Structure formats: C-alpha cells, structure tokens
Amino acid sequence: MAKRLDILVPFLNERESVAGFCALAGDLAAQAKERFGLDTNFIFIDDGSTDGGGALYGEHMTGDWSLITLARNFGKETAILAGLDQSEGDYVLLMDADLQHTADVALDMIGRIIADPDLDMVYAIRADRAESRTLGRYLANGFYWLINMGQRYEIPANAGDFRIMTRRFAMALRQLRDQRRFNKGLYAWTGFRQERILYKPADRQGGESKWSRRKLIAFSLEGFTSFSVVPLRMVSLFGGGVAALGFIYGIKILLEVLFTGVAVPGYPSLIVAVLVLGGLNLALTGLVGEYVWSALSEAKNRPNYIIKSMSGPSAVPLAQTRKTGRASHDD
Missing domain, CATH: 3.90.550.10 (Spore Coat Polysaccharide Biosynthesis Protein SpsA; Chain A)
Incomplete structure (x- = not known):
C-alpha cells in the first residue's frame, strides 16, 4: 500500500x-x-x-x-x-x-x-x-x-x-x-x-504579506512569553543594578555631608531617582502583565x-x- x-x-x-x-x-x-x-x-x-x-x-x-x-x-x-x-x-x-x-x-x-x-x-x-x-x-x-x-x-x-x-x-x-x-x-x-x-x-x-511590523512585534512577544523567562530576568538584573547604584550614590552623599559639608543636591537628584525607578517599575509591571495574560489564556482552556x-x-x-x-x- x-x-x-x-x-x-x-x-x-x-x-x-x-x-x-x-x-x-x-x-x-x-x-x-x-x-x-x-x-x-x-x-x-x-x-x-x-x-x-x-x-x-x-x-x-x-x-x-x-x-x-x-x-x-x-x-x-x-x-x-x-x-x-x-x-x-x-x-x-x-x-x-x-x-x-x-x-x-x-x-x-x-x-x-x-x-x-x-x-x-x-x-x-x-x-x-x-x-x-x-x-x-x-x-x-x-x-x-x-x-x-x-x-x-x-x-x-x-x-x-x-x-x-x-x-x-x-x-x-x-x-x-x-x-x-x-x-x-x-x-x-x-x-x-x-x-x-x-x-x-x-x-x-x-x-x-499579512505580517505587518505590528504583528511581527506581537508575534515576537508571544514567543518570549511562551518560551523564555529572559526578559523578566533582564529587568530584574537591571533593577538590581539601579538599586546598587542608588545605594552607592546615597553613601557618597552621606560621606560628602559628614566630611566636607557639601549640601545634599535636592530637586534634580530626586527627579532623576523618581523617573528612573518609576519607569523601571512601569516596564516591569507591563512585562509581568504579558506573562499573566499568557497564563490566563492557557488557564481558560x-x-x-x-x-x-x-x-x-x-x-x-x-x-x-x-x-x-x-x-x-x-x-
């Protein structure tokens, strides 16, 4: 046959x-x-x-x-x-x-x-x-x-x-x-x-072609949320790096105040910290949301x-x- x-x-x-x-x-x-x-x-x-x-x-x-x-x-x-x-x-x-x-x-x-x-x-x-x-x-x-x-x-x-x-x-x-x-x-x-x-x-x-750039980007994100945890780990590492830099910067300011009497930079340093940390948190929240939505789609069965x-x-x-x-x- x-x-x-x-x-x-x-x-x-x-x-x-x-x-x-x-x-x-x-x-x-x-x-x-x-x-x-x-x-x-x-x-x-x-x-x-x-x-x-x-x-x-x-x-x-x-x-x-x-x-x-x-x-x-x-x-x-x-x-x-x-x-x-x-x-x-x-x-x-x-x-x-x-x-x-x-x-x-x-x-x-x-x-x-x-x-x-x-x-x-x-x-x-x-x-x-x-x-x-x-x-x-x-x-x-x-x-x-x-x-x-x-x-x-x-x-x-x-x-x-x-x-x-x-x-x-x-x-x-x-x-x-x-x-x-x-x-x-x-x-x-x-x-x-x-x-x-x-x-x-x-x-x-x-x-x-039915594959526009928007669809290709969405398809790529589909691949990440289905087969890779690398984006979450990269954001986590970046967040850890920002936290480490912030800690070092805080020690630097403290030492300058204690030993040189230099005034602590106020508004500019505060705004930079808020923008960096706020942006990082929003990016991480959005990324986690993608993974949660992927998990929810599977759970609906x-x-x-x-x-x-x-x-x-x-x-x-x-x-x-x-x-x-x-x-x-x-x-």
Missing part, C-alpha cells in the same frame, strides 16, 4: 493565487507519485478569509483535497493545528498558498525525509533573510539570541512553516494545545531529529479553534471529527 503525503495549506485572503497554486498542486502531486510513490492529499485551511477565495478551490483543484473553513481568523499558527488535527498521512508537508513555496524545494524536502528513516523533520530557511544586513535582520537575530539563551533546545533563525514532518512528529505536535501558539518554538521543543535546508522563495503572485464547515472530496463530516480539544458549530 502506497504511503500518503498530506499537504497542509493555511491561507487568509489569497484569492489571487488560487489558480496558480492549484496548478502547482497538480504538478507536485504527480511528481510525488512518480518519484516517491506517495499518494497526495491536500488540506486547505481557510483562516477567516473575507475575499471568497476559499470557494475557488472547488473550481480549480483535482484529486484528493479538503477545505476546512474556520469560524473566524484564529491566526496562522492555530490554522496549522487545525490541519494537523485532520491529517492522517505518513508524512505532513506545510506550504503557504501565496506560491512563494515552490514545488522543487518541497520535492527536495520529501526526498530527504524519505531517504533517512531516522529523520523526523526537514525545514527550509530563507537564504535571502540569512544573507541580509538590514536593521530588521539585526533585530531579528537579537530576538533569536535572547529567546535561545539558556534553553536546552535551539529555535532556528529565519525558519518559517515551510517544512515536512513524519507522522510521529505530527502526532507529538498535535498534543501541544497551547492557546497562544508560537510554532517555531513548538517545533524546536518537540525535539526529534531535524535537518535544515536553504531556499530562496519565489515572488508572490498576488496580494500582500478554550478550544483552539472553531470549525465552521468542511468541504471537498476528502472532507470528513463534522460529526465524525475527533474530539482533540477543537470544536465545531455542531458541538
């Missing part, structure tokens, strides 16, 4: 690329069958699109595929989880619908994971980002340096969701039901043997997502879906 490859494709308002991706999907499925003997099943996850693009897959797709439509925009990280919950393949490949992930790189990753039985994941790293020397890239590298500090595992920089995994890796990943998901950290935390490859993405065929509908030749009726922490409108 031929092994099965499930290809998960989360998307949000990618109407312009539907026809092009369906053509790529047909070519990828044919080559996966010819070169590796794999039966291919596509699982599209509509993460709350408002452009009607999801309906177009029914006009262009052939073969085995299904469309999961979520009740609203839950975020790409959660949309991937929704696809994993529906996947039963021996291998699971994650791709974007904007055509920046090419069939050639996907086939390379498929070949690598099939050739090595001990390998559980192959992930692609964007070479154009690794080679760039922009301010944004330096900030990103600083982010990964901080989040990996003191960890027992490494979250690789410049790696996205373009990757393939074995069934056992996918099953392990499905067990992680974090409400505030940071998949890059979850992939690394899960463990197993992983391998990286470099690739250069193709140009977008339409639409715009809500379903990770809500399925609105499922369609396509390979779709499973909602009444038959597994109860693995998700919900549908029939629940």
Whole structure:
C-alpha cells in the first residue's frame, strides 16, 4: 500500500493565487507519485478569509483535497493545528498558498525525509533573510539570541512553516494545545531529529504579506512569553543594578555631608531617582502583565479553534471529527 503525503495549506485572503497554486498542486502531486510513490492529499485551511477565495478551490483543484473553513481568523499558527488535527498521512508537508513555496524545494524536502528513516523533520530557511544586513535582520537575530539563551533546545533563525514532518512528529505536535501558539518554538521543543535546508522563495503572485511590523512585534512577544523567562530576568538584573547604584550614590552623599559639608543636591537628584525607578517599575509591571495574560489564556482552556464547515472530496463530516480539544458549530 502506497504511503500518503498530506499537504497542509493555511491561507487568509489569497484569492489571487488560487489558480496558480492549484496548478502547482497538480504538478507536485504527480511528481510525488512518480518519484516517491506517495499518494497526495491536500488540506486547505481557510483562516477567516473575507475575499471568497476559499470557494475557488472547488473550481480549480483535482484529486484528493479538503477545505476546512474556520469560524473566524484564529491566526496562522492555530490554522496549522487545525490541519494537523485532520491529517492522517505518513508524512505532513506545510506550504503557504501565496506560491512563494515552490514545488522543487518541497520535492527536495520529501526526498530527504524519505531517504533517512531516522529523520523526523526537514525545514527550509530563507537564504535571502540569512544573507541580509538590514536593521530588521539585526533585530531579528537579537530576538533569536535572547529567546535561545539558556534553553536546552535551539529555535532556528529565519525558519518559517515551510517544512515536512513524519507522522510521529505530527502526532507529538498535535498534543501541544497551547492557546497562544508560537510554532517555531513548538517545533524546536518537540525535539526529534531535524535537518535544515536553504531556499530562496519565489515572488508572490498576488496580494500582500499579512505580517505587518505590528504583528511581527506581537508575534515576537508571544514567543518570549511562551518560551523564555529572559526578559523578566533582564529587568530584574537591571533593577538590581539601579538599586546598587542608588545605594552607592546615597553613601557618597552621606560621606560628602559628614566630611566636607557639601549640601545634599535636592530637586534634580530626586527627579532623576523618581523617573528612573518609576519607569523601571512601569516596564516591569507591563512585562509581568504579558506573562499573566499568557497564563490566563492557557488557564481558560478554550478550544483552539472553531470549525465552521468542511468541504471537498476528502472532507470528513463534522460529526465524525475527533474530539482533540477543537470544536465545531455542531458541538
């Protein structure tokens, strides 16, 4: 019996690329069958699109595929989880619908994971980002340096969701039901043997990237609150340093008054102390608030997502879906 490859494709308002991706999907499925003997099943996850693009897959797709439509925009990280919950393949490949992930790189990753039985994941790293020397890239590298500090595992920089995994890796990943998901950290935390490859993405065929700077900053904060205590420790160390400097300064003033008769500086020194300590306290309160909100989100234990509908030749009726922490409108 031929092994099965499930290809998960989360998307949000990618109407312009539907026809092009369906053509790529047909070519990828044919080559996966010819070169590796794999039966291919596509699982599209509509993460709350408002452009009607999801309906177009029914006009262009052939073969085995299904469309999961979520009740609203839950975020790409959660949309991937929704696809994993529906996947039963021996291998699971994650791709974007904007055509920046090419069939050639996907086939390379498929070949690598099939050739090595001990390998559980192959992930692609964007070479154009690794080679760039922009301010944004330096900030990103600083982010990964901080989040990996003191960890027992490494979250690789410049790696996205373009990757393939074995069934056992996918099953392990499905067990992680974090409400505030940071998949890059979850992939690394899960463990197993992983391998990286470099690739250069193709140009977008339409639409715009959904990752604004504001969303990237929020996503980075999500990573810190989910996988690192370094920010809290840094603020604590900074606070300890400020307290030590204040103590030394206080001794200096006391000695000057006792032995030289110099008047104690009043208003300026007081204002500086209030601003420094007040600002530090506000920053620490805000940071602690982020961690508390993250903990509160997990404690509520809500379903990770809500399925609105499922369609396509390979779709499973909602009444038959597994109860693995998700919900549908029939629940």
